[in-house]
Amino acid sequence: MNLAEWLVRTARRQPDTPALLSGENLVATYAEFALHAAQIGALLRKRHQVQPGDRVAIFMKNSPAYLELLYGIWFCGAVAVPINAKLHVREAAYIIEDSQSRAVFVSGAGELPGLLPSDCALHDLETEPAFEPGDEALSEPVGRHADDLAWLFYTSGTTGKPKGVMLTNANLHAMTYAYFVDVDDVLPEDAAVYAAPLSHGAGLYNFMHVLRGSRHVIPASGGFDAGELCALAPRLGNVTMFAAPTMISRLLGAARQSGYAGEGLRTIVYGGGPMYLADIEAATAQFGARFVQIYGQGECPMTLTALPRGDIMGRQHPRWRERLASVGTAQSCVRIRIVAPDGKDQPTGEIGEIIASGSPVMKGYWNNPDATAQSIRDGWLWTGDMGSLDEDGYLTLRDRSKDVIISGGTNIYPREVEEALLTHPAVAEVSVIGRPSAEWGEEVVAVVVPAGPEAPAASGLDAHCRTQIASFKRPKAYIFQTELPKNNYGKVLKTELRIRFQTSDSSDT
Numbered sequence: 001m002n003l004a005e006w007l008v009r010t011a012r013r014q015p016d017t018p019a020l021l022s023g024e025n026l027v028a029t030y031a032e033f034a035l036h037a038a039q040i041g042a043l044l045r046k047r048h049q050v051q052p053g054d055r056v057a058i059f060m061k062n063s064p065a066y067l068e069l070l071y072g073i074w075f076c077g078a079v080a081v082p083i084n085a086k087l088h089v090r091e092a093a094y095i096i097e098d099s100q101s102r103a104v105f106v107s108g109a110g111e112l113p114g115l116l117p118s119d120c121a122l123h124d125l126e127t128e129p130a131f132e133p134g135d136e137a138l139s140e141p142v143g144r145h146a147d148d149l150a151w152l153f154y155t156s157g158t159t160g161k162p163k164g165v166m167l168t169n170a171n172l173h174a175m176t177y178a179y180f181v182d183v184d185d186v187l188p189e190d191a192a193v194y195a196a197p198l199s200h201g202a203g204l205y206n207f208m209h210v211l212r213g214s215r216h217v218i219p220a221s222g223g224f225d226a227g228e229l230c231a232l233a234p235r236l237g238n239v240t241m242f243a244a245p246t247m248i249s250r251l252l253g254a255a256r257q258s259g260y261a262g263e264g265l266r267t268i269v270y271g272g273g274p275m276y277l278a279d280i281e282a283a284t285a286q287f288g289a290r291f292v293q294i295y296g297q298g299e300c301p302m303t304l305t306a307l308p309r310g311d312i313m314g315r316q317h318p319r320w321r322e323r324l325a326s327v328g329t330a331q332s333c334v335r336i337r338i339v340a341p342d343g344k345d346q347p348t349g350e351i352g353e354i355i356a357s358g359s360p361v362m363k364g365y366w367n368n369p370d371a372t373a374q375s376i377r378d379g380w381l382w383t384g385d386m387g388s389l390d391e392d393g394y395l396t397l398r399d400r401s402k403d404v405i406i407s408g409g410t411n412i413y414p415r416e417v418e419e420a421l422l423t424h425p426a427v428a429e430v431s432v433i434g435r436p437s438a439e440w441g442e443e444v445v446a447v448v449v450p451a452g453p454e455a456p457a458a459s460g461l462d463a464h465c466r467t468q469i470a471s472f473k474r475p476k477a478y479i480f481q482t483e484l485p486k487n488n489y490g491k492v493l494k495t496e497l498r499i500r501f502q503t504s505d506s507s508d509t
């Protein structure tokens with residue numbers, strides 16, 4: 001079934017309900033949202049000769065128009081290729097070419113025209129709107145099958161070129177239903193606030209709000225501004241949003257200054273990167289029972305595990321802290337196993353690679369059968385993440401398999417060392433990596449962003465680690481930096497840190 005059907009049905013049921021808002025300002029009701037999508041569908045079909053199954057890219061910052069474009073693309077049966085607006089124009093051009101997109105929507109073309117393949121039409125919303133009153137509209141969404149592609153999701157590429165993850169209608173249906181079962185209720189009076197890029201997890205999370213007919217809000221800043229959000233949430237009420245862990249830390253910083261305690265915020269779903277125990281405890285102390293965690297990846301969108309509100313707040317449970325440090329249990333639409341490199345199941349509690357199967361798992365990588373065969377084996381998606389399952393089915397995530405440090409023949413999981421260091425008050429951010437060592441194979445190095453103007457003494461950090469983790473896991477060196485290199489989604493680029501700090505130099509102690 002075409003995803004645009006959901007929008008059409010909601011628009012029939014409640015045409016006058018506010019659908020799209022910019023900050024507090026109404027931009028479109030559901031009837032208008034659906035009409036605009038149908039008009040964009042007609043534009044793509046008639047002007048750009050887009051056929052069902054063709055790809056259409058969007059390279060734009062978050063805006064209400066973004067959602068109309070997505071649904072317009074689906075309306076005419078095409079496949080959306082959302083591109084992170086923070087990417088360099090050359091990176092965007094690579095994705096447009098790789099996906100063989102027939103058209104790309106931008107808001108301000110910049111240098112893109114010179115880089116586009118000749119058969120890709122450029123539609124710049126700054127010079128021409130995507131629809132005007134009275135424009136022709138498609139009468140109904142083009143029929144699509146469950147197995148047809150709907151979204152080509154380009155991986156964030158912390159290493160190498162991004163790959164196009166093929167997500168089908170069925171994958172996105174499964175993700176949407178699982179949200180209601182495993183993550184949170186969605187209420188008609190909710191306001192889904194898109195502070196994270198719509199090209200990624202936040203955008204994937206639009207469907208449940210279309211189904212329920214709730215409000216979709218793009219902050220006036222077009223992105224994440226902690227102060228703006230603290231002011232906007234009480235005015236909107238019932239705010240629900242997806243946030244990366246770094247956004248929650250920034251929100252917390254702003255809230256502590258202004259005394260904001262979460263008024264108007266109903267749910268923050270966090271995921272996409274490690275949430276450290278110290279940080280989620282601080283966040284719940286400030287905001288209360290407003291958090292749900294999910295663990296997913298483009299290849300199994302938003303749907304590997306969930307740690308619901310009750311678990312996050314369930315202090316009375318004897319294993320509450322372990323659960324809080326975990327990513328929760330498998331979502332209802334997937335099976336999860338922990339396996340050794342030969343594919344054999346690991347015993348409960350042992351660490352291995354996380355593999356998953358189920359209806360949200362991608363169809364494969366676009367035009368890349370080798371990468372697909374490496375990732376999906378016998379129907380199981382090899383996630384590249386390491387973790388362990390406890391006897392209750394809670395998954396604790398360790399690290400990407402390539403980030404594990406092997407020192408003296410023993411595996412050391414950077415996250416555990418990072419968790420320990422983050423409980424030190426002088427540490428604002430930390431990333432732990434392995435560095436080649438003649439003696440140990442690899443040795444543990446901590447790259448630390450100090451909380452204050454002065455770097456803390458390495459000896460003090462070392463003493464702190466001794467109270468938290470096994471002695472052999474302690475960093476052999478500390479390197480102090482003013483910031484950590486991150487990709488456009490805020491994920492720390494460990495590969496870059498490894499290259500930068502390959503050899504010991506004067507900056508470490």
Ligand code: AMP
Nearest residue numbers: 156271272273274275294295296297298
């Ligand atoms: P992406 O495909 O760009 O969304 O990145 C997915 C990767 O982000 C996963 O494979 C994990 O390594 C990481 N990730 C996602 N959710 C979480 C989470 N809740 N905790 C820690 N890491 C996460």
